[in-house]
Amino acid sequence: MSSILFELGCEELPPKSLKTLRxxxxxxxxxxxxxxxxxxxxxxxxxAPRRLALQIQGIADKQPxxxxxxxGPAIKAAFDAEGNPSRAAMGFAxxxxxxxxxLITLNTDKGDYVGYEQTVHGKATAELLPAIFQTxxxxxxxxxxxxxxxxxxxxxxxxxxxxxxxxDTVIDGVxxxxxxxxxxxxxxxxxxxxxxxxxxxxxxxMLDGLKVIADFDKRQMLIKNQVKALSDEVNADxxxxxxxxxxxxxxxDFPIALRASFEPRFLQVPQEALISTMQADQKYFCLTDKxxxxxxxxxxxxxxxxxxxxxxxxxxxxxxxxxxADAEFFFxxxxxxxxxxxxxxxxxxxxxxQLGTIWxxxxxxxxxSAFIAALLHQQGQQIDIDETARAAMLSKADLASSLVGEYPxxxxxxxxxxxRLNNEPEAVSASLEEQYLPKFSGDVLPKTPIGICLALADxxxxxxxxxxxxxxxxxxxxxxxxxxxxxxxxxxxxxxELPINxxxxxxxxxxxxxxxxxxxxxxxxxxxxxVMAFLNSRYRAMYTEQGVSVDTIQAVQAINPHMPLxxxxxxxxxxxxxxLPQAEQLADSNKRVANILAKSEGEVxxxxxxxxxxxxxxxxxxxxxxxxxxxxxxxxxxANYTQVLQTLxxxxxxxxxxxxxxxxxxxxxxxxxxxxxxxKQLRALFLTVADISELQL
Numbered sequence: 195m196s197s198i199l200f201e202l203g204c205e206e207l208p209p210k211s212l213k214t215l216r217x218x219x220x221x222x223x224x225x226x227x228x229x230x231x232x233x234x235x236x237x238x239x240x241x242a243p244r245r246l247a248l249q250i251q252g253i254a255d256k257q258p259x260x261x262x263x264x265x266g267p268a269i270k271a272a273f274d275a276e277g278n279p280s281r282a283a284m285g286f287a288x289x290x291x292x293x294x295x296x297l298i299t300l301n302t303d304k305g306d307y308v309g310y311e312q313t314v315h316g317k318a319t320a321e322l323l324p325a326i327f328q329t330x331x332x333x334x335x336x337x338x339x340x341x342x343x344x345x346x347x348x349x350x351x352x353x354x355x356x357x358x359x360x361x362d363t364v365i366d367g368v369x370x371x372x373x374x375x376x377x378x379x380x381x382x383x384x385x386x387x388x389x390x391x392x393x394x395x396x397x398x399x400m401l402d403g404l405k406v407i408a409d410f411d412k413r414q415m416l417i418k419n420q421v422k423a424l425s426d427e428v429n430a431d432x433x434x435x436x437x438x439x440x441x442x443x444x445x446x447d448f449p450i451a452l453r454a455s456f457e458p459r460f461l462q463v464p465q466e467a468l469i470s471t472m473q474a475d476q477k478y479f480c481l482t483d484k485x486x487x488x489x490x491x492x493x494x495x496x497x498x499x500x501x502x503x504x505x506x507x508x509x510x511x512x513x514x515x516x517x518x519a520d521a522e523f524f525f526x527x528x529x530x531x532x533x534x535x536x537x538x539x540x541x542x543x544x545x546x547x548q549l550g551t552i553w554x555x556x557x558x559x560x561x562x563s564a565f566i567a568a569l570l571h572q573q574g575q576q577i578d579i580d581e582t583a584r585a586a587m588l589s590k591a592d593l594a595s596s597l598v599g600e601y602p603x604x605x606x607x608x609x610x611x612x613x614r615l616n617n618e619p620e621a622v623s624a625s626l627e628e629q630y631l632p633k634f635s636g637d638v639l640p641k642t643p644i645g646i647c648l649a650l651a652d653x654x655x656x657x658x659x660x661x662x663x664x665x666x667x668x669x670x671x672x673x674x675x676x677x678x679x680x681x682x683x684x685x686x687x688x689x690x691e692l693p694i695n696x697x698x699x700x701x702x703x704x705x706x707x708x709x710x711x712x713x714x715x716x717x718x719x720x721x722x723x724x725v726m727a728f729l730n731s732r733y734r735a736m737y738t739e740q741g742v743s744v745d746t747i748q749a750v751q752a753i754n755p756h757m758p759l760x761x762x763x764x765x766x767x768x769x770x771x772x773x774l775p776q777a778e779q780l781a782d783s784n785k786r787v788a789n790i791l792a793k794s795e796g797e798v799x800x801x802x803x804x805x806x807x808x809x810x811x812x813x814x815x816x817x818x819x820x821x822x823x824x825x826x827x828x829x830x831x832x833a834n835y836t837q838v839l840q841t842l843x844x845x846x847x848x849x850x851x852x853x854x855x856x857x858x859x860x861x862x863x864x865x866x867x868x869x870x871x872x873x874k875q876l877r878a879l880f881l882t883v884a885d886i887s888e889l890q891l
Contacts, residue, residue, distance in 0.1 A: 195235075196255060198319075199394035200327050201247040201357035201378055202370065208350060209243070209444035215334055215350075216241035216410060222330035223248060230326070231257050232319055240398070240408040242447050243497075244382070247357075247408060248327075249397055257316025264290060265300055265309045272297070272308040283308055320360050324367030324374070327358070331370060347371035355379065359394045380404025381447050383498055405499070406447040414443040420451035421479050421493050427453070430481035430489050433469065442477050446497040454507045458490045460518045464611045467521040470601050476514055524596040525611075533612040536594040537587065543594070549659040550710075552590050558706040560586035562651035563644075565702045569694055570643055577643040578621065585622040585644050586651065588613060589629050606630045632682050635739070639686055650686055650699065653679040657728070658703040662721045666728065680732040687758040697756045700725050730754070737765060745890045746772065752885035760833065767835035768884050774839075776846035777891055783849050784880060784887035787873045790858055799871040806868040811848070811855035818848040819876050826879065835883045842879055849876065 200223075207215065220239040227234060227250075235252025266272065266286035274280055279287070279294040287294040290310055300309035331349065342352035347370045358365045358374035367374045377388040384405040391400060398408055407413040417439065425432040443449070460468060465488035472478040478492040492514070500506050528536075540553040549555070560583045567582040592598050592609035601608075609626035621644050628645025629652055631638055640649045660666065660674050667676050687694055704718050730751060737747050742765060750764045771777055791798060807813045822845060826838045858873070860866045880886055 195252045196361045197394040198250040198253050198323065198365075199247070199357060199359045199391065199397050200250075200323075201240075201245055201355075201397070202331065202353060203245050203355040203357070203379060204349065204351040204353050206243045206351065207241075207246070207444070209441045211336075211350070212241050212243070212444035213410060213440050215246060215336075218334050219246055219330050220248060222333050223250075223326060226326045226329060227253075230322055231260075231316070232322070239410075241410045241444070242406055242408050242413070243445060244354075244379070244447070245406075245408065247397065249394065251395075253319060255320075256318045257322075259316050260314050261311055262314045263300065263309055263311050265302075265307050266297065267308060269299065269306040269308060320365045323358065323365055324369055328369050345371050355388075357391060359391065361395075362393045381406050384448070407449070410443060413446070413449055414439060417443060417446075417449045417451065417495055420449065420495075424451055424453045424493050425479075425481050425491075428481065428489065428491055430483060430491065432493060433473075433480045433482060435473070438473055438477065438479070442495050445477065446495055448497060448499065449495050450497075450499060450503075451493055451495055452503055452507050452510075453491055453493050454511045454514075455491050456511065456514060456518055460522055461488060461490060463518070463522050463525045464597070464604065464607060466604055466607050467525065467597060467601050468518060470603055471517045471521055472514060475517060476510070478510075478514070520600070521597070524600050528595045528597055528608075528612060529615060532616050533588055533591050533609065533618070534616075536591040539594040540590055546659065546663075548663045552593060554710060555655060556587055556590050558655050558703075558710060559589060559648065559651045561706045562655060562699075562703055563647040566647045566650055566694070566699070567643070569698075570647070570692070573693065575643050577647070578619075581619055581622050582644050582647050584618075585625045586648060588618070588622065589626055589648055589652070592626070632685060634678070635681070639689055646686060646690060646692070650683060651703075653683050654699055654703045655706070657683075658700060658718075658721060658725055659707060661724050661728070662704075662707065662718055666724065676728070677732065677735070680729050681736050683729065684732060684736060684758045688762045691759055693757060693759050695756050696726065696729055696758065700729075726756075733761065742769065743772075743890075745888055749884040749886055749888040752888055753881055753883075763833055764835050764884050767839050768886065768889070770836050771839040771843070771886065772889060772891060774843050776843040777886075777889070779850060780843065780846050781886050781889040781891050783846075783853065784877065784885075786853065787877050788885075788887045791870065791874060791877065794870050798874045799867060800874070802871045802875065803864075803868050806864055807872075808865065809856045811851045812869060812872060815845075815848040815852040815876070816872055818845055819872065819879065822879055823875075826882065830882055838883050839880075839886075842883075845876065845879075 216239045220237060224237060233254045234250050236250070238249045238251075240247035240249070267282040272280055272283035279297070283297060284294050286308065287297055287310075292310060297308045297310055300307045334350075336350045339348035339350060340352075341348050347353070349370055353370045353372055355377065356369045356372040356374050357376055357378055358367060358369065359376050364374060364376050376391045378391055378401070379386065379388055380401065381404060389400070389404060391397060401408045407416065418434065421432045421434060468488060469480045472480055472492055476494070478494050481489045481491040481493065483489055494510050496506055537553065537556070540556065541551055543552045544550075545552045545555045563586040564579050564583045567577050567579045570577050571579065588609065592612060593605060595608055595612070597608045598605050606627045606629055610623050613623035613626055614620075621642060624642050625640070625644035625648050628640035628642060629648035631640045631645070631649060640646045656674055657676055657679055660676060665674075686692070700722055704722060708718065733751065734744065734747050738744065746765060746768045749768050750761060755761045755764060802816060804816070807816055822842055825841050829838045829841065856869065858866065858869045860869070
């Protein structure tokens with residue numbers, strides 16, 4: 195058993211890909227070692243700006259020997275009547291380089307054959323490793339490879355050196371066109387020369403001394419600790435998004451955090467703009483107070499241990515000042531006119547060629563938002579319909595602002611700032627930012643009633659319009675993010691507990707397109723059907739992510755509820771029902787009932803003739819069904835589906851007895867039809883909640 199060290203030294207690797215490259219390298223090498231039957235105790239991956247490395251501990255020096263059987267001709271063809279080897283057997287033996295007398299008999303399921311068992315000696319690990327590492331490098335997820343100089347070898351960046359060692363010995367090989375060795379390089383500025391690695395186990399410790407923290411996770415933890423310490427000094431909290439933290443970690447070999455500041459006057463600018471430019475352009479960590487308000491500080495990570503850190507701090511302050519000044523300029527420039535005035539330019543900005551301008555979209559959103567607001571008002575919510583329409587007409591105004599033009603991620607956010615500066619009602623102002631919520635899976639939902647109306651209307655308008663022009667998502671292509679929009683609609687209606695029917699919303703969105711002045715869409719064809727099917731298909735994606743079984747979702751979809759809140763209540767009820775001891779038997783019995791009714795000829799009656807109930811088991815089932823109908827009626831009025839199914843669980847025993855004792859398809863047509871009517875009533879009871887025959891328990 196020994197230790198292996200592999201290091202690929204390059205020019206600076208793409209920082210956003212470094213972590214992915216590290217993990218992919220380790221995964222590929224691990225899989226290849228397992229496939230080659232080379233055992234090892236552990237593997238540690240390293241990744242820094244100029245290197246990818248693997249350290250493998252306790253690796254076997256060679257593959258194990260293995261016995262390998264070679265099968266020749268059948269016994270009947272291998273020997274003649276006197277037992278002498280035939281030409282076939284002798285040819286087989288000659289091919290293996292052995293005498294025919296060394297052949298053995300192999301007993302198989304297909305008969306007996308002559309054969310030979312030989313020992314295949316395993317190859318030395320050192321002999322296999324160069325090819326294993328080269329294959330792993332070839333399979334890395336690199337979008338675009340490059341060649342350096344006259345070399346024909348391709349990689350994401352020019353390769354400078356390759357280390358491949360077994361303990362203290364170099365494993366001879368050529369990887370990425372470079373001869374393997376035992377020399378590495380340290381920090382580009384602090385220790386730029388080549389240094390010899392004496393032993394594979396010395397790697398991390400040696401690089402630490404050369405000002406390179408090769409362990410990505412260790413380097414990241416150092417950054418987090420330093421950032422926290424510096425932010426605590428000014429009683430602030432650092433904003434540390436994981437993507438930014440990963441990128442910064444990939445940019446430095448030897449992280450040193452420093453805190454700088456900027457003029458407080460910039461704090462009048464929307465803090466989202468300041469944070470955006472400092473994070474995206476400068477890779478800074480911004481600081482906020484305990485209430486989330488931006489403070490005039492930022493923390494940056496330098497890759498050098500300076501004798502005079504103040505010079506680095508002053509340099510970063512000098513660099514960030516023009517960027518913040520740009521944001522300030524755009525913000526002040528936009529305020530020279532009211533927010534509503536910006537909507538004028540939306541009349542010439544195309545939303546989608548066939549669906550008109552952004553102004554026309556705003557008009558449709560206003561109509562649909564007002565429609566939704568009226569529904570919410572009928573349900574007792576405090577919402578001003580006129581303010582809702584006003585908010586909708588302002589909802590896309592900030593797309594014409596200078597601030598959003600420079601920082602597109604501020605759409606909605608900028609509108610909220612400008613609306614407040616224009617003294618728009620707070621309900622209107624807050625909704626402009628909320629219209630884009632949720633932005634991603636698991637994101638927060640809009641909180642205000644008007645924000646909810648805008649968020650629903652915006653998504654529904656886009657959904658209906660794109661389907662109307664036959665641009666529905668296909669495969670992985672979804673340029674308008676319709677899948678995400680559909681789930682956003684469902685989440686809002688469910689989590690905000692809004693008993694609103696999707697049919698009404700989609701129909702209204704379609705009417706708005708058809709009735710709009712100058713609309714290029716006059717007929718919708720089967721748009722309604724397609725949109726409803728698309729929305730219903732999103733239930734599966736949404737609920738499976740929550741851990742709900744597919745059969746539970748199918749059981750509810752079978753009855754096609756049109757109200758998402760109602761759909762969710764039924765899902766929860768079926769989940770609870772599945773845990774009952776009677777669930778499995780009732781699911782099977784419902785399958786049987788469904789099959790019997792499906793195969794019945796003619797229309798099954800709705801009512802049961804009590805005088806024809808001749809068997810005690812069918813009388814008992816009828817009585818139980820009648821009682822269940824009485825019991826579940828008030829529960830259905832309250833949409834208490836969980837209690838409905840728990841009540842119907844009492845039908846398990848009489849239904850089982852019915853099938854054990856009663857012949858449904860009696861020769862007597864009257865008895866048969868009456869029993870079918872009884873089963874139809876029973877099935878109708880369950881279908882008030884879901885089709886539990888879909889459950890696979």
